[in-house]
Amino acid sequence: MSSIRSTGIRAALLTAPLVIGVLGAVAAPAGAVADPGTSLTCRGAGVDPGARVRHRTETLIHAPLRTVWKLQTDVERWPSWQVPVKTAERLDRGPFRKGSVFRWTTPVPATPVTPATTLRITSTVEQLKRDSCIRWTGPAIGDGLRVDGVHVWTFTEVKGGVRVRTEETHTGEQVDANVPLATRLLAQGLDAWLRDLKTTAEARARAERRGHR
Secondary structure, three states, X not given: XXXXXXXXXOOEEEOOEEEOOEOOOOOOOOOOOOOOOOOOEEOOEEOOOOOOEEEEEXXXXXXXXXXXXXXXXXXXXXXHOOOOOOEEEXXXXXXXXXXXXXXXXXXEOOOOOOOOEEEEEEEEEEEEEOOXXXXXXXXXXXXXXXEEEEEEEEEEEEOOEEEEEEEEEEEOHHHHHOHHHHHHXXXXXXXXXXXXXXXXXXXXXXXHHHHOO
């Protein structure tokens, strides 16, 4: 799960844990799909089939796969291109892989059922296939708020770049109390994450092309 963004909320739960969303309107990235159908999987595992709060979306990024993958898996650098992510640290060493654990924080505003707080998200990578997919799970915890999520990402090379798809589910007392609101926040958070990933990867790709001229 994963996503509370700051225009509102962004609880990236599972980043490799969770991600909650964003309060306020956030434009969807180019190519975004609100309900693309069949759930995503990584090495045969997907999101929580029993979760009432879920969202799936995708975008086309005009950049090499290696650039997109590096940005997404170099979690300690997330704060440099995702404003809502205030801190991020790996709790293990070595390559980003199955079993990797990372912790990150993001502030979230008050909602009708929860106070303003800072979410502390601990994400564990449960499945990973290099340059292809990632699935992480974990809790996002703040004052008066706990959300458990499952988050799946897939990366597919296509003509002109990389098709990035993501799907996340959230469970917990607070999100289950208002499923429409929680779903809207999750959708806004995932759309914003893809937007930032697309913008950053494409800018980096342009810079690399200029450097090779």
